[in-house]
Amino acid sequence: MKNRKADRPRPEEHLGLVHLCANRFRNRGIAYEELYSAGCEGLVKAANAFDTERGVQFSTYAVPVILGEIKRVFRESGTVHVSRGLRELAMKIQKIREEALKETGCEPPLSVLAQKTDSTPEEVSMALCAVSPTISLTAPDDDEGQTNIAVESPDEQISDRIALRQVMALLEPKDRLLLELRYYKNLTQVKTAEKLGMTQVQVSRREKKLLLFLRQELLK
Numbered sequence: 001m002k003n004r005k006a007d008r009p010r011p012e013e014h015l016g017l018v019h020l021c022a023n024r025f026r027n028r029g030i031a032y033e034e035l036y037s038a039g040c041e042g043l044v045k046a047a048n049a050f051d052t053e054r055g056v057q058f059s060t061y062a063v064p065v066i067l068g069e070i071k072r073v074f075r076e077s078g079t080v081h082v083s084r085g086l087r088e089l090a091m092k093i094q095k096i097r098e099e100a101l102k103e104t105g106c107e108p109p110l111s112v113l114a115q116k117t118d119s120t121p122e123e124v125s126m127a128l129c130a131v132s133p134t135i136s137l138t139a140p141d142d143d144e145g146q147t148n149i150a151v152e153s154p155d156e157q158i159s160d161r162i163a164l165r166q167v168m169a170l171l172e173p174k175d176r177l178l179l180e181l182r183y184y185k186n187l188t189q190v191k192t193a194e195k196l197g198m199t200q201v202q203v204s205r206r207e208k209k210l211l212l213f214l215r216q217e218l219l220k
Contacts, residue, residue, distance in 0.1 A: 009058045011040070011047045017059055018043050021066045028074070035070050042069030046125075051109050056121075061110075064125040064166075090127040092117050123166065167217040175210055182207060 018039035025035050046062035096116050100108040114121045168176055174196065181192045182203075193203045 008052070009047045009050060009062075011043045014043060014047075014058065014062065015040070017062055018066055021063060021070060024067075025070055025074070030073055034073060038069045038073045039066045042066035045069070049107075049110065051111070061121065061125070068125060086127055089117060089119060089123065093124060093127055120169075123169075164214070167214055170217070171210065171213075175206070178203065178206060179210055 018036060021042075022032060022035040022039045026032055042065045043062060046058070046065040049065075050058055050061055093113050096113060097108060100106065100112075110121045110124055113119075113124045117124065119127075168179070171179070178192060178196060181187045181195060182189070187195070189200045189203045189207070192198075193200045196203070198206075
C-alpha cells in the first residue's frame, strides 16, 4: 500500500511560494516578517492536508491556503472584511466535517468538501482558513539560504491566476462571458457585442465597470 504520509510535500522545499504570496501584501500596514510567518503556517497546513492523488500540483493547492493565512492576519487586525458568503460556506464545511468525523473518524478530503458544498477546492481552502485556528510552525531550523529566489518563479503567475479565477467566479455568467470573449478569445468590442446581443457602446461601458470591480477585489 502506498504511504501517503511519506509522499507529502516538504514545506521547506516550497518556501518560495510563501515569499511570492507575502510580496503581494507588502506596504499594507503589516510587517513583511509577520506576513511571511503567517504564510509559512499556511504552507505547513497545505502540506499536511495535501492529497497526492488529487491530480493537481502541490503549488496549485497550496497558494490559496497560504493566501488565506496571510489574509487572516489582516482580518484579525481589522483590515480585511470576511464576506458573508465565505462565512456561510465555512459554516457548511464545518458541519460536513463534523458529520464525517462522527461517521468515519476521518477528515474528509478537500475534493469531497468541494463537491458537497458546490464549491471549488480553492474556495473550500479559503473558507477553512477563515475559520481555522493558527497552526504553529515548529521547524527548528530556519535556512536563510531559502529566503532569496534567484530567478523569477512561475508560481507567482499561479497565484495571480487563482486569485483572478476566484474573483471572476463572483460575476454574473453574462459578465464573465463578456470578459472571456474580450481577454481570452481576444475578440473586438464589436464582435463581442454581436455574440452577446449588445451594442458596442454597451460592451465598452460594461467592460469598464467589470474591470474596475476586478481591480478593487484583487487589491483587497
